[in-house]
Each structure stands twice: as C-alpha cells, then as structure tokens.
Amino acid sequence: MARITKSQREIERLLWRAGFGPRxxxxxxxxRRGRRATVEDLLRPRGRQVGGRPPRxxxxxxxxxxxxxxxxxxxxxxxxxxxxxxxxxxxxxxxxHWATSNQKVGDTKLMMQYYWALRTHSLxxxxxxxxxxxxxxxxxxWLDLTGSEKSAPNENFARELLELFTLxxxxxxxxxxxxxxARAFTGFTRDWPSKKxxxxxxxxxxxxxxxxxxxxxxxxHDIIDIAIDDPHHAPFLVxxxxxxxxxxxxxxxxxxxxxxxxxxxxxxxxxxxxxILNHPAIYADLSSPDFVxxxxxxxxxxxxxxxxxxxxxxxxxxxxxMGQVPFYPPNVAGWxxxxxWMSAASARARFQAGSHVIEGWVKxxxxxxxxxxxxxxxxxxxxxxxxxxxxxxxxxxxRYAVRSVAGRTDDWEIKHYFPERQRVLRHLILAGxxxxxx
Amino acid sequence: MxxxxxxxxxxxxxxxxxxxxxxxxxxxxxxxxxxxGLDRFARDGGLTRRDAMKGGAGxxxxxxxxxxxxxxxxxxxxxxxxxxxxDAPILVSLYLDGGNDGLNTLVPVADAQYRALRGPLALGDxxxxxxxxxxxxxxxxxxKLAQLYDQGKVAVLPAVDYANPDQSHFNSVAYWRxxxxxxxxxxxxxxxxxxxxxxxxxxxLQAVSISGDLDPVLRSRKAPVGSVYDPGAFDFWIPEVWGxxxxxxxxxxxxxxxxxxxxxxxxxxxxAFRMVDMLQPLKVDKEHPLPPTPVAYPDTDLGRDLRSAARxxxxxxxxxxxxxxxGGYDTHDDQLAEHADLLSDLSESLWAFxxxxxxxxxxxxxxxxxxxxxxxxxxxxxxxxxxxxxxxxMLVGNRANGGIRSEFPGLSRLDDDDNLLVTTEFRxxxxxxxxxxxxxxxxxxxxxxxxxxxxxVR
Numbered sequence: 001m002a003r004i005t006k007s008q009r010e011i012e013r014l015l016w017r018a019g020f021g022p023r024x025x026x027x028x029x030x031x032r033r034g035r036r037a038t039v040e041d042l043l044r045p046r047g048r049q050v051g052g053r054p055p056r057x058x059x060x061x062x063x064x065x066x067x068x069x070x071x072x073x074x075x076x077x078x079x080x081x082x083x084x085x086x087x088x089x090x091x092x093x094x095x096x097h098w099a100t101s102n103q104k105v106g107d108t109k110l111m112m113q114y115y116w117a118l119r120t121h122s123l124x125x126x127x128x129x130x131x132x133x134x135x136x137x138x139x140x141x142w143l144d145l146t147g148s149e150k151s152a153p154n155e156n157f158a159r160e161l162l163e164l165f166t167l168x169x170x171x172x173x174x175x176x177x178x179x180x181x182a183r184a185f186t187g188f189t190r191d192w193p194s195k196k197x198x199x200x201x202x203x204x205x206x207x208x209x210x211x212x213x214x215x216x217x218x219x220x221h222d223i224i225d226i227a228i229d230d231p232h233h234a235p236f237l238v239x240x241x242x243x244x245x246x247x248x249x250x251x252x253x254x255x256x257x258x259x260x261x262x263x264x265x266x267x268x269x270x271x272x273x274x275x276i277l278n279h280p281a282i283y284a285d286l287s288s289p290d291f292v293x294x295x296x297x298x299x300x301x302x303x304x305x306x307x308x309x310x311x312x313x314x315x316x317x318x319x320x321x322m323g324q325v326p327f328y329p330p331n332v333a334g335w336x337x338x339x340x341w342m343s344a345a346s347a348r349a350r351f352q353a354g355s356h357v358i359e360g361w362v363k364x365x366x367x368x369x370x371x372x373x374x375x376x377x378x379x380x381x382x383x384x385x386x387x388x389x390x391x392x393x394x395x396x397x398x399r400y401a402v403r404s405v406a407g408r409t410d411d412w413e414i415k416h417y418f419p420e421r422q423r424v425l426r427h428l429i430l431a432g433x434x435x436x437x438x
Numbered sequence: 439m440x441x442x443x444x445x446x447x448x449x450x451x452x453x454x455x456x457x458x459x460x461x462x463x464x465x466x467x468x469x470x471x472x473x474x475g476l477d478r479f480a481r482d483g484g485l486t487r488r489d490a491m492k493g494g495a496g497x498x499x500x501x502x503x504x505x506x507x508x509x510x511x512x513x514x515x516x517x518x519x520x521x522x523x524x525d526a527p528i529l530v531s532l533y534l535d536g537g538n539d540g541l542n543t544l545v546p547v548a549d550a551q552y553r554a555l556r557g558p559l560a561l562g563d564x565x566x567x568x569x570x571x572x573x574x575x576x577x578x579x580x581x582k583l584a585q586l587y588d589q590g591k592v593a594v595l596p597a598v599d600y601a602n603p604d605q606s607h608f609n610s611v612a613y614w615r616x617x618x619x620x621x622x623x624x625x626x627x628x629x630x631x632x633x634x635x636x637x638x639x640x641x642x643l644q645a646v647s648i649s650g651d652l653d654p655v656l657r658s659r660k661a662p663v664g665s666v667y668d669p670g671a672f673d674f675w676i677p678e679v680w681g682x683x684x685x686x687x688x689x690x691x692x693x694x695x696x697x698x699x700x701x702x703x704x705x706x707x708x709x710a711f712r713m714v715d716m717l718q719p720l721k722v723d724k725e726h727p728l729p730p731t732p733v734a735y736p737d738t739d740l741g742r743d744l745r746s747a748a749r750x751x752x753x754x755x756x757x758x759x760x761x762x763x764x765g766g767y768d769t770h771d772d773q774l775a776e777h778a779d780l781l782s783d784l785s786e787s788l789w790a791f792x793x794x795x796x797x798x799x800x801x802x803x804x805x806x807x808x809x810x811x812x813x814x815x816x817x818x819x820x821x822x823x824x825x826x827x828x829x830x831x832m833l834v835g836n837r838a839n840g841g842i843r844s845e846f847p848g849l850s851r852l853d854d855d856d857n858l859l860v861t862t863e864f865r866x867x868x869x870x871x872x873x874x875x876x877x878x879x880x881x882x883x884x885x886x887x888x889x890x891x892x893x894x895v896r
Contacts, residue, residue: 101608103608104606104608104609156621159621160621164623247698247699288696288700289699289700290696290697290698290699290700291698291699292699292702292703317650320650320651321650321651323651330625330654331612331621331622331623331624331625332621332623333623333625336625338698338699338702339698339699339701339702340625340702341702342699342702342703342705342706343652343662343663343706343709344642344662344663344664344706344709344710344712344713345651345652345663345664345665345710346706347703347706347707347709347710348674348710349651351674351688351707351710354676355675355676355677358676358677358678359677359678360677362678364678390694390696390700392690392691392693392694393691396687396690396691397687399687399690400683400684400686400687403683404681404683416680417681419678420678420679420680420681423676423677423678423679424676424679424683424684424687427676427679427684428684428687428688428691432688432691432707433691433692433700433703433704433707434691434700434703436699436703437699437700437703
C-alpha cells in the first residue's frame with residue numbers, strides 16, 4: 001500500500017473538521033491540489049450541492065414530511081452526498097447555534113424551511129442569517145414569538161437572541177435589555193386553522209425602548225441589528241465558530257484578529273473560517289486526534305468513506321441512541337460537544353452503527369487461506385479508506401489478525417474465519433475508539 | 439376554549455423521537471447466535487427470599503463469585519459499592535409520558551364540581567374506596583394499587599406542578615427532568631446530578647434507564663450511567679462473527695492512556711464492555727429462561743421494563759437509581775377506554791413489581807416515584823381532556839409515607855387557564871426524597887432550592 005503523506009493526513013483532518021470526512025481517494029487527490037487551495041474551494045462552493053442519485057429507503061424515496069424518522073434521514077443524506085462539505089457542515093453548526101427542535105415546532109415543513117434558511121446563508125453574512133432566523137416560522141414557534149403581544153410580551157426569543165445567538169451568557173446585556181427587546185418583538189401572529197403566519201401592528205408595542213444603550217421606537221428587525229452592532233458580538237461569535245473546528249482554546253490575540261476580520265467583512269463569516277481552517281491548531285497532532293465527531297458526522301463520514309448512501313431507516317434511531325438527531329436538538333442551547341458526546345450508551349450505539357455497515361459486506365468463502373495477517377490488515381484498512389489509527393489500535397489489530405485464524409485449517413473454518421477476520425478488522429477500524437475522533 | 443397549540447402538541451406527541459426509538463429498538467433483537475458459546479457464571483442475579491434471609495451479604499457474595507470468573511477489576515467496582523452500602527436505598531423514576539389525568543386516577547368524588555366538569559368522562563361506578571378518606575376514590579382499574587394504598591405503601595400528592603405551569607409537553611417535561619423550572623441550558627437530569635454526588639467513577643450500572651437511549655433524567659456531568667433495553671440480552675454483536683475475539687480486541691483498544699476526546703472515547707467503550715460483563719448473570723436464552731416471579735408481570739412494555747428493573751436491582755450492581763417510562767397518557771380523545779387500559783397496566787405491573795422486589799429482599803430499599811409532566815384540564819373536551827396543570831404524583835414502596843400527602847385545591851376555584859391550582863412544587867418532592875430517602879443534601883442537586891420539605895418517607 002502506498003505510504004500516506006503528511007499533506008494527505010492534513011487534508012483528511014480538514015475534511016473531517018470542515019465537512020463529513022473524505023470519500024475514497026478524495027484526500028489523495030486534494031493533497032495534490034494543496035491544503036490552502038482546498039480551503040478556498042470549501043469556502044466557495046460551486047455546482048451541484050449533492051452528488052449521486054437520491055437514495056431509496058425500504059424501496060421508496062425519502063419522505064421527510066410524512067414519514068417518521070425520514071426528516072433526520074433526509075438531513076443525513078444531504079451530508080452523505082454533499083459536494084459542498086463546508087457549506088453543509090456549517091448548516092449543521094448553525095442548526096446547533098440556532099437550535100430549533102421539531103419536538104416543539106411539530107411541523108416538519110416548517111423545519112425544512114428552517115433547514116433551507118440555514119443552508120442558504122451558511123457561508124454568508126451572519127447578519128443576513130440572523131434576520132432570516134427572525135423571519136423563520138419554525139423559530140417563531142420555537143421561541144414563542146408568535147402570539148407575543150404588547151400586553152404580555154414573551155421574553156423567550158429576546159433572551160436567547162442575546163444570551164445564545166449574538167452576545168453570550170451574561171456578556172454585556174441586562175435583564176432590562178431583554179425586557180425592552182421583548183417589547184420590540186411583539187406582534188407576530190399565527191392563525192392555527194389556516195397555518196398562516198403574520199404580523200399584527202395592533203399587537204406590536206410601538207413605544208420607545210432602550211436596548212443595549214440605544215433608544216428608539218424599535219421594531220423586531222432593529223433589535224437584530226442592535227445586537228449584532230454591539231461590541232460584545234464579534235468576539236463571542238468568532239470564538240463560537242472556532243469551537244466548531246477544534247477543541248483547543250484560541251489565543252486572545254487570535255480572537256481579536258478574527259473579530260477584526262469579521263467586522264471588516266461586515267459579518268461575512270468566510271474570512272474568519274479561512275483564518276480558522278488555515279490555523280496550525282487544526283492540524284496539530286495528526287497521529288493522535290482528540291476531537292470527538294458529532295454523531296451525524298460520524299455516521300455520514302462512515303457512509304462516505306465506504307461510498308455508500310442512506311439505504312434504510314435504522315440510522316434515524318441509531319443517531320438518537322448516539323445522542324444527535326437533526327431537527328431535534330435537546331434544547332435551545334444545542335447539542336453537547338467533544339467529550340460530552342461519549343457515554344457507555346452512545347459508545348454502544350456507535351458500535352452498533354459499525355455492525356450495521358458490516359452486515360453482508362464480506363461474503364463467506366471470499367477470503368483465501370493464504371492471506372497473511374499483515375495482508376489481512378492492509379486489506380481491511382484499504383477497504384475502510386485507510387483512516388488514521390493510533391499505535392495502540394494498530395497493535396491490537398495486528399495481534400487480532402494473527403490470533404483470529406490461528407489453527408483454523410479445516411475447509412469450513414477457512415471458509416468462515418478468514419472472512420470473519422476481515423469483518424472484525426473493518427469493524428474496529430470503522431467504529432472503534434479511534435474512529436470516534438478526528 | 440381549547441388552545442389549538444395543545445391539539446397540535448399532542449398529535450405530535452404520539453410519535454415522539456423517544457417513542458420512535460423505543461419502537462425501533464424492539465425491532466432489532468440480538469440474534470440467538472450472538473448468545474452462544476459464552477462462559478457464564480451465574481444463572482440469575484435475582485436473589486430469592488431465602489438468599490436474602492441468609493444475611494445482607496448475599497448480594498455481595500454473588501458479585502465476589504462472579505469476580506472469580508470474569509476479569510476481576512470489572513466486577514470490583516460494583517461489588518465494592520454494593521459492599522459499602524448493602525442496604526442503600528434505590529429510587530425508581532416511573533414517568534407516565536403524555537400528561538396523566540390525575541383527576542381520573544385519584545378521583546375527587548366528594549368535589550361537587552367534578553361531575554359537571556367531566557361530563558361523560560366522570561367516573562363513579564366501580565371506583566375503589568380508600569381506607570382513610572371519602573374525599574377520593576381510585577379509578578376502577580386501580581384495584582391492586584388501592585390494596586397497596588390500604589397497606590400504607592402508597593403516598594399520593596394531588597396537584598403537584600410548578601408556578602405558572604407551561605402546557606407544552608416539551609417544556610414541561612424538560613423542567614421535570616432537569617429539576618430546573620423555566621428555559622435553561624441544563625443538559626443533565628436531576629437524578630444524573632444525584633449520581634454525580636453519590637456515584638462511583640467506574641460503575642455504569644449505578645444508575646440505569648430501562649431503554650435504548652439514555653433517559654434524560656439520568657444524564658450526569660461525570661458519574662457513569664447506563665441504559666439497558668433488555669438486561670437479558672445486553673451484548674455487543676457483529677453480524678456473521680461467531681468468535682468473541684472481537685470483544686477482546688475492542689477491550690484492548692479501549693484501555694490505553696489518552697487525553698481529550700480520545701480519552702472520552704476509550705473510557706466510554708471500556709464502560710460499555712464493563713456493562714456487558716456485569717450483566718452476564720442476567721442473560722436469558724434457551725438454557726437460562728427468565729426466572730419466574732411470585733406474581734406474573736403483565737405482558738406489556740411496562741411489565742417487562744419493571745421486571746428488568748427488578749432483575750438489575752436484585753443483582754447487586756450497586757444500583758441506586760432506575761428510570762422507566764411508559765407512554766400513551768396524552769388522552770385527548772377516547773379517554774375512557776384508553777385510560778382504563780393504561781391504569782390497569784400500571785396497577786398490575788406495580789403489584790407484580792412490589793411482590794418481586796419483596797421476594798428479592800429489596801422491598802425495604804426501593805421507592806417508586808410515579809410522575810407525569812402535567813395533569814389534564816378539569817373540563818373535558820368531549821371524549822378526552824386537554825393539557826392541564828397540577829398533576830398527580832405517587833410514591834409506591836414499603837418506605838413510602840402512605841396517605842394523601844399534599845393539599846388538593848378543589849375544583850371550584852381554578853387558575854387563569856381553567857386548570858387545577860398547584861399546591862405543591864415538584865422540586866419540593868425531589869428535595870424531600872433526596873434528603874429523606876437518598877441521603878443527599880438537596881442543594882447539591884437542585885440549584886436555588888428553598889427549604890420546603892414534605893415528610894414522604896418512613
């Protein structure tokens with residue numbers, strides 16, 4: 001097997017952190033193009049958003065609106081077939097940032113519109129995305145904007161806007177700012193029988209409000225601008241963006257540089273993403289990765305590395321057991337991250353995911369008794385896209401490759417146990433402890 | 439007036455993600471071949487009454503015996519925990535998913551408004567008397583629960599909720615699970631945080647949810663906790679792989695030192711395989727059928743889950759907290775028939791469970807807390823009821839302080855949404871249980887908890 005170069009390992013790291021992992025041969029091809037050029041490609045996606053044909057699940061096309069579980073499968077499929085990995089990954093990151101759950105919204109069509117709002121603005125101006133979120137009907141239901149009226153302003157959206165979406169917890173605002181902002185957000189309506197959303201000026205509080213030191217007859221969209229223009233916003237947002245790509249804290253100086261860049265680009269996130277994705281921290285410790293893949297990334301990445309698509313419904317509940325179902329974040333603060341993903345229960349679910357892809361892959365009698373342990377391991381690594389393995393896992397695999405067929409000489413044993421060795425090697429490569437991190 | 443939001447919330451509710459996950463988990467059994475060829479070291483961890491009478495050491499001995507046949511370290515954590523506290527109390531959280539109709543569970547027959555508000559749903563015939571009060575009668579399906587009540591083993595608290603109750607399933611259940619009222623970013627559950635205080639660093643069976651995915655009420659910050667869908671078939675399995683060599687390989691690959699995310703990944707796998715070892719004695723197959731129980735459990739999901747809970751609690755794993763949930767309580771329509779079936783299942787399952795843990799010598803240690811995210815609106819909507827407030831909370835077990843233990847506000851005065859007034863905050867129940875039963879200072883688990891307590895435990 002060809003030796004894997006450092007630049008290829010860097011591309012792999014980049015594709016895991018900024019996308020859903022490499023497809024077969026993708027890292028080798030992109031390594032020739034170079035890392036910086038690849039970052040630029042990721043930042044400026046062109047052409048089709050997804051490749052290949054839409055999958056069929058249990059014999060029929062995905063039906064995200066009408067079939068239970070298919071909404072999550074639909075999102076997973078977008079990730080698996082994406083040809084614009086960073087745009088798609090940022091869509092998932094924004095889903096975490098602007099976390100909205102169908103558990104409360106209860107209308108998958110609205111959630112699909114929410115997806116498209118995130119996807120459309122995933123690599124653009126944060127300000128534009130924020131305004132789109134305020135206008136988004138799923139968000140309006142989720143944070144109780146609809147129905148909030150001047151006699152009883154609901155503070156839910158106002159609070160989360162400042163606390164989670166733009167400034168950060170206890171970062172430069174007061175309870176009074178929340179109450180005043182909530183007044184500005186009154187007037188949104190939803191007519192339940194017709195499912196129509198609207199804005200009723202008679203229910204809107206058009207009085208003077210003071211929010212973050214600015215006084216005026218603020219309307220809903222004014223508050224978005226006021227929050228984004230606040231000096232606390234840029235450092236908060238760029239730090240949050242950084243955290244989606246590496247578990248290491250950024251230096252204060254780098255946060256300042258990112259914030260300056262973000263302001264200069266008038267809240268366009270691409271220049272900041274460029275800084276992050278070219279930062280040495282992303283490529284540190286290539287041989288001992290330490291960032292846990294979110295479940296959606298783990299599953300999509302596994303299918304991508306095998307050139308497979310979403311072909312059955314089990315992924316929906318398996319992602320649930322791993323702790324991440326797209327369209328269903330646990331609360332408005334989004335999902336956990338890094339080490340928080342891993343528990344005995346989620347490890348078992350990730351193991352099960354490995355078993356799911358192993359099923360039916362290596363046929364009985366398909367492996368020769370002449371295959372040496374070394375060749376067996378090489379074949380398994382190649383079949384799985386040759387991902388990074390720690391020295392510990394490599395040693396374990398090598399020992400298993402010897403042990404598993406020792407003394408298996410009868411015909412029936414060869415017919416079964418040599419393929420079995422392949423199954424186990426591949427399972428451990430695809431779903432073992434190393435496969436959970438990138 | 440019916441709030442359309444609630445109708446929407448409820449249609450949605452029948453197909454919650456968790457319900458779907460539960461259903462799916464059922465559809466993927468572990469095949470029999472995965473169970474073959476395994477060394478086993480005990481038939482079943484459930485202790486008989488005679489075992490228990492030999493002394494409190496019975497459960498510890500079982501673990502010690504197990505330790506000679508499995509990697510010693512694996513069992514030591516649980517055995518040590520168990521040995522330190524062989525009589526440690528075990529709290530079972532039983533969640534009635536959907537919003538149980540407390541008013542038709544413990545029926546306020548003496549309240550003049552009840553019949554008028556409930557109309558065709560009003561219960562009368564067949565309801566069961568309580569020995570110490572004429573204020574309430576039990577739903578006709580709850581004969582067995584009524585017997586437990588008359589034995590002094592059931593504490594009931596009508597009208598438990600929180601101030602300004604939220605009638606969304608999503609919000610309300612999140613508050614109950616986290617123990618934090620109002621929007622919050624809390625990801626841990628109150629029982630998970632209890633384990634952060636009480637638990638060992640290496641025993642994932644100290645807190646168990648009987649489910650495929652972990653019950654959010656058990657999510658902890660640091661203490662390992664586990665979810666077990668079926669303790670009789672908890673194993674790792676790869677299709678068309680007969681040998682157990684993969685098992686050893688996985689364990690070896692989870693053992694090395696690491697930091698950050700890699701450490702988390704290896705630790706999680708190590709804990710998961712530890713659970714496999716611990717649950718070996720509970721395995722069920724042809725040669726090791728499910729051991730009989732003194733009273734047969736109903737053949738229902740709830741019956742099966744409570745039986746699983748009893749088996750795990752009886753096996754000496756040092757289990758302190760168990761979470762079970764059962765669905766279907768969102769009775770917007772056809773309530774008379776549906777609710778009768780649900781409560782019959784609940785009553786029969788609890789009856790069998792109580793007999794089971796008694797035979798296992800656990801009856802003095804186990805308390806079941808039965809809760810729901812809210813009660814239902816006093817005024818019926820036709821054939822069903824909409825989301826309300828002030829739900830019914832019950833504690834079942836030998837140590838429950840049996841009787842009516844909170845104030846019932848009556849139906850003549852309702853809140854602004856025409857719901858039952860809330861007389862008792864659920865966090866008061868939690869803090870009372872933490873301090874009177876679990877031996878944990880409530881403030882360590884529940885942020886900003888006040889000093890109100892109710893005597894709930896004997």
